[in-house]
Amino acid sequence: MSLEFLPGSTIGILGDDMMSQYVAQVAHNMGYNVAAYSTNPDAPVLSEADYRFVETAGDLTALQNFLALSSMVTYTSSWLPAKVIDALAESRLPQGTDLLQLTDDHALGRAFAESQSLNILPYETVSSLDEVAHAAADLGYPVVVKPIFKHKHHDDTVILRGDWDLGLVAPMIDGGTLIVETWLDDVQEFAMTAVRGVTGDIKIYPLRQTTVATDHMRRAWTIGDIADDLMTVMLGVTEQVGEALQYIGAYNVAFFYSSTGNLYIRDIAAGVQETAAVYTATTNVSVAEQHVRAITGQALSDILINQAAIYMPFTTEQVPALMRHWDIQANWQIYFYRFPDTTGKAGYVLACGPSVTLLFNQLHVAGVWQFAD
Structure with a gap:
């Protein structure tokens, strides 16, 4: 892959927040064309793009057309659907997808940190209420309980300060994997x-x-x-x-x-x-x-x-x-x-x-x- 990507080419931008629009503005200022893809028709980046692709009802046609038009693709946020990440495999994507996987999956992120000898908070993975109770006892209260995948139930994070709070976790038990991690107040x-x-x-x-x-x-x-x-x-x-x-x-x-x-x-x-x-x-x-x-x-x-x-x-x-x-x-x-x-x-x-x-x-x-x- 050539290291140079010259003005006049088209950069495809993924991301629903304002940072995507800012990157599109910079790309335009540098002489690039901009294609944008989003599942949100009001995504700010779409207003800045030369070519706009919006997903409708899970149809992948817009994504495929976006990738076909884009000479290079970049993302400005780590929160991308799995089907989008999979589709990026065949694209010119300087960032790669490894960091996307680490960001979304708590277990992968912690495994990477441990492989690099980086200091992280103590944690355990669990799947049942009994396992949550044992993990909290092992780690010591307070602890935070959250889904292993950040995109799943993103707002479902519960802080447990004692055994009396275990009932708060019950709605999160659905057979999937959870993370129990030490919580720091101060x-x-x-x-x-x-x-x-x-x-x-x-x-x-x-x-x-x-x-x-x-x-x-x-x-x-x-x-x-x-x-x-x-x-x-x-x-x-x-x-x-x-x-x-x-x-x-x-x-x-x-x-x-x-x-x-x-x-x-x-x-x-x-x-x-x-x-x-x-x-x-x-x-x-x-x-x-x-x-x-x-x-x-x-x-x-x-x-x-x-x-x-x-x-x-x-x-x-x-x-x-x-x-x-x-x-x-x-x-x-x-x-x-x-x-x-x-x-x-x-x-x-x-x-x-x-x-x-x-x-x-x-x-x-x-x-x-x-x-x-």
Whole structure:
């Protein structure tokens, strides 16, 4: 396969979130044509595409036509149906499908981590309520119980804090396999995004910290000061993952850091994460642009950091409060989605400046978002 993929060719893009649209915009800016496939007729990427393919009633004709038209295919999200992943086998797909499999299957993901000697939370696989009880006793409460496949019952995650909670798991017992994993209450979450090129070079974006707010939306901000040894480990793990999988394009490694000073791999995901939008305001090259550079055989750009930023998603209900700041906040970049997503997210704000601490103070008094005490 030639490493070069020159402008004028057609890139096929898979993905239903806003990151797919951003990648399509970058591809257009670089001179490529864009084909898009989705099972959702309102997927943002379709509005940016030159050629649009929408699945109807499980018919694979649209997918087959999409693949036939696309000279190269890329995905920006790890959540692809199994039939789509199978169909990609015959396509020019620089990213490959290994990371898709690891992302969706908890068991495969943990097996990969163990093969690479990466530190993960203790877990057991189970299939019955009795096995859940034994696993929880072995691991020690609290534990989290979730389906082995992330695409299956994605919202079915139960936290057990004692034997009295075992009844909460009963609706999940259907003969399939479940994961029982140690749960950490007092934990910090970090994420590193990297892009690996066709020649094996890896560019890693600045560390960001993330948290899930009360509205279940994930926020993110850049990190300035952190212990050197902790940063060294996270950088090493991120590089190791890309090399081990021989992955090309953007990928994300998320971490748990416990109050006892232990670092664990939370998950590894392919594509461009939504919280990675924070880098459009903090670095000289966005993740979407770097991703397209990688899959088309271009040299990757060195990443230069120019300021701090916080990524704050907002809902349709928060728009009136946000609009009160429209003519006030000179350091806010406000991005609206054309269509709110299934969670009600209507867009996001990037608050930018020299200090994350000062930015959080500004966001606290703005009155748009709620913050934990």
